[in-house]
Amino acid sequence: MTTPAFRCALASASADESMVGTASTVRAFLLVEAPGSWGVDAVAGSRIPVEVRDHLVGLARRHAVRALMIRDHARRTPGPVRVFAAHVGADRPWVETATLSDVRELLDLPMTGLAAGTSPGLTPHPDPLFLVCTHGKHDACCAEQGRPLCKALHAVAPEETWEVSHIGGDRFAPNMLVLPHGLYYGRVDPSEAAAFVDTHRAGRLDLPHLRGRCGFGFRVQAAELFLREHTGHLAVEAPLLLGHERDGDTTHVEFRLDGTRWRVGVRTRHTPARRLTCRAAPSEALEHELLCVDRLLD
DSSP: OOOOOHHHHHHHHTTTTTOOOOSSSOOOEEEEEESSSSSTTTTTTSSSSSSHHHHHHHHHHHHOOOEEEOOTTOOOOOEEEEEEEEESSSSSSSEEEEESGGGGGGGGGGTTTGEEEEEEOOEEOOEEEEEEOOTTTHHHHHHHHHHHHHHHHHHHTTEEEESSOOOSGGGOOOOEEEEEEEEEEEEEOGGHHHHHHHHHHHTBBBBGEEEETTTTOOHHHHHHHHHHHHHOOOOOSOOOOEOOOEEEEEEEEEEHHHHHHHHEEEEEEEEOOBBOOSSSOOOOOOOEEEEEEEEEEE
């Protein structure tokens, strides 16, 4: 009898693993349209000219900008290249876009201050972007579960929906990044796509599927989610982070949310080592537990 292939998303969901505080920590993205297949490393293994590929690979080191490949769910043929630059810091996030006739034009796009919120001079893009990871060569779960979700989202929001290369958290597939606010979501069923889009267009968070806000560190992400659950305040804008203190495995985070100051206590531990992706060796992960939510007086 053939042993079924290991699937990290099935194992994670079966274990009821918490998604709280698991978003990648990123302050800026550059999304580059690249139709066709992607290699295990979508940028380094892409078919774009080598000088552009090397430029994109180096953006994280030089400017703290994460480059990702995107593709239109309904189109696989080459053409003009759509790009998006996004600043996803918790304070006033934004997205800008352009269509390039030649991908080499990326070499002239100023990226120096993007992580700090400096515009590269593209056209403001006011609508949300729903970016679903379908990067099957990186992890099988992303393709198997991401493509059906992307198809469902594309049916209700075709202009806002894109397939995206690896964004992290394969075991929570289908994974989605929503810009401009840098929100990572997981385990969204295709049947929930229309409601998800409506919720975001109305400026609200889909809390049951929210992994975290990538402009915050892991522990602060968890604190925000616990605070949202406590208060029921779901406006998509980030709360104002007033400060945080860490003492061993305990972190206390202060926010101002909807005019009120809050202090959230979070305990973080390392889980036993296990397979976190379909391809990787076992490793530890972080898990967050709510300790307290206190309303503070000004």
